[in-house]
Amino acid sequence: MPSWRKGKRIGYCLNDKKKKKLNFQGFEDLCRKRGYEVIEIDLAKPLCEQGPFDVIIHKLSDLILESGYDSQSHQLIRDFQTYVETYSSIILLDPFPAVRLLLDRFESCRLLQDLQDQDSCIFSPPYVELSSGTGREAAARIREQGLTFPLICKTRVAHGPSSHEMALIFNEEGLGEVSAPCLLQSFVNPDAVLFKVFVVGSSHFVVRRPSLKNFPRGESARKSIFFNSDSVSKPESCSRLTELDEATLEPTPPSDNVVCRAVRGLRSALGLSLFGVDLIVEKQTGRCAAIDVNAFPGYEGVPEFFSALLNHIETLLESHEQAARARVLVAEYSLHQRAPHVDTAQESTHDADPRAPWLANSLETPKSAPAESSFFTFAVLPAMLSRH
């Protein structure tokens, strides 16, 4: 067993619904088979009594959201955060600030806008943020900013059962039926297909899902349609809203290049390991609209999820161990450099060091090299680490 795997403890904190949907027991079994200890974290008990942890996996979106208005949840989140900051070697999947960002559609839509590239292969449909009042008050802004009917209205809060309640608005009158805080976004004709991209560390998986049918572009006299997004874009969704009015060719999935660009952009903006982005291939142009980002989504339709997650964890554990070893080496090296007289006796002490004879030998190299520190860090150290 490699040293970075030995005695490692993986903690997790997921609600019952999430555990059940993911069949998380399967992940626990896989981890235990590879020699990890797996601990379900009980938030009602102090974390220090349940640790130590090398990795913590969580979906604490409920609690993070509640911490904005509930003092007990606020305290729980603070304690959790203090614990992971105190034990800074813990790998937290995923860090709270980026998760918090995705609980707010205003924030996630801004992120999606930043993804837009020069050749506009990826775009974010134009939108207006409605912070107060009804949609009617946004009518002028909607016109100014070039939004086109139909509009899709989404709650500002992006997590929790009510966050999936949406409306399709076909005219200015319909705007009076929606109220703040919400986001009004131009509808993109998707040919009733959505592509969910599920990300796990450096891997991603594209899954085809149902989506809303096409609607003619421009204002019309139609009545607003209120719906729940769970009824249109789950694998089992079966709704009149996802039935196309006329037969059409199946849309071509977004190219690997486009998917990779979207994933890379979001990964570097957010620093998350576990997230999903929803893409629609626009019927008229073939361009790819990024319409939603989710922290730790369901991964339904990704049979490799558990193995990808464990591989990602192992990659992180291994690089953490390498970084820790590098820090020790650099510290030992600088101590050695600071020693006033490095005589033969001291050198032979290094040679006699049963713990790291290779360290002693390698430490001699920079002594005669003028640009020791950077030479050591960038040339000698990586070579030493790869040997050991």
Ligand SMILES: Nc1ncnc2c1ncn2[C@@H]1O[C@H](COP(=O)(O)OP(=O)(O)OP(=O)(O)O)[C@@H](O)[C@H]1O
């Ligand atoms: N701008 C848009 N144009 C066309 N269809 C859209 C647009 N935005 C959303 N949709 C449709 O509405 C559904 C729900 O939208 P969205 O993904 O933003 O909601 P959600 O509730 O956050 O979803 P999830 O369950 O993935 O978190 C999408 O799956 C897609 O079918």
Ligand SMILES: O=P(O)(O)O[C@H]1[C@H](OP(=O)(O)O)[C@@H](OP(=O)(O)O)[C@@H](O)[C@@H](O)[C@@H]1OP(=O)(O)O
């Ligand atoms: O469990 P499910 O499969 O429905 O997963 C959904 C997940 O619910 P969870 O709360 O159970 O994690 C949702 O999270 P919240 O909006 O609640 O934050 C969101 O991420 C959806 O995008 C996921 O659906 P998917 O994109 O994978 O279809």
Ligand SMILES: [Mg+2]
């Ligand atoms: Mg979505």
Ligand SMILES: [Mg+2]
């Ligand atoms: Mg979402």
